[in-house]
Amino acid sequence: MAVKKYQNTKEISYYMCDRTHTLTLPMLVNLILEVSGEQSEELGLGEEVMQEKGYSWIILQYEFEIDRFPKNKETIEIETYATEYNKLFCYRDFVIRDLTGNELIMIHSTFALFDFTKRKMARIPEEIVVPYKATFNKRVKRTPKPVEIDEEKAYSKPFHVRYFDIDTNQHVNNSKYLDWTLNTLGGEFLSNHKLVYANVKFDKEVYEGQVIQSYVSITENKETSLSAHKIRTEGITNCSASFKWENRT
Template sequence: MSGEIFSQEHQIVYYETDQTGKLSIPMIFNLAILASANQSKLLGQGEEQVHANKNGWVVLQYDLHITKRPQNGDVIVIKTQAQEYNPYFAVRNFWLETSTGEELVKIKSIFAMIDMEQRKMIRIPQDIMDAYQATKVKYIDKIPAPQTIDATLPTVKQAYHVRYLDIDSNQHVNNAQYFDWLIDPLGTEFLQSHELVNLNIKYATEVRYGQEVESHFQVFDNQMTTVHQIKVGESINTEASLKWRKIIN
């Protein structure tokens, strides 16, 4: 049986929204991680306890599905559940719902644990997973890989410099920052005429302070799919595919 579902209420405030007045994509993930952090702290497995052993959680992949983004002033319920794990990987689910239980957003995620000094993946300590009461499995329920850039076609690209405030307590670029790099190059005209419905992102290599990244993308399916890469030099750090719907005014 999967672990217990943790939930907390939250009212959307203006600085969590984008130009449309709806909860921004980076903030969707920030609120999800806030809920998991609060659950972990409640169970005695918060960041302070994990970092005391020089370990840290890192996300490997997200699969986001959006039914409807909440707006400024809306009161929502954020839910999260540790679903299952094996010695090296853990699956966690997140939901954003209305106060009456209508599902707005669902996220499936895969996490691993690293030694923060050696920056290498380690076995997840059993006492941590015992606290979450997740199901122990031999093979986790994987997320399909995102669609990848077609190397035979040109990409549109934009460069970004990794700033001090992009770095989180795990000493690498905060996961939510990648969504800025993915979405920003699409431009105002595209973003004001399309609404995101699905995002599949897979992180391969950490991006660190001071590096220069390039965000590449291609557009397919009559502008209903965008495919992305985040690169440092020739190294592909992140790949993502995004599905959109046309906004009908």
């Protein structure tokens, strides 16, 4: 059975870009979630329907393989499809292409179903995943873990969780965690490096009013660098990430 694929085009606007007129990673996440939401709406499983059932989808992990990020005013095609699922997790891929068909970014993601009433992950009912035509596989897929930070070399910055960080699912928006991790690197590092791979794992929710600490340690080589990240609140790890960078020449 072929998976159910969905595609849509999006034009990159200036407010999605950084000072180099390049789409940012947090804005990319917002775009792909918009497209996956469009597919769910088309299949009759949009946000309102899911909320009536007492559920929402939450993202547990992203893995990004990046050739290049789109530029301001560039139109891209985003294709998405659920690849497989088990009782607790659903795996979805996203492919970003330019209009000539060149693959720019490949994203692998892991989703889970969140029960609003119980405030915890729920088993995935068949009727919620069948329309996507994903393959059932009872085994949990092994996904690569982000690289651990070097505690001796790590430094951190604090960030406040604000009212507008909360999205319609009543969670801190995924893109905010990426803002916090990337901003800790500082402007000089970000200006001199190109992101080519990212692995982001979400562990525990953060809540409005909390102060998070965004930790990072950087290992620099001649041509590449690796940054390892942790977001923590009161000693609890809320998110882990590692990014591979190429040095800009």
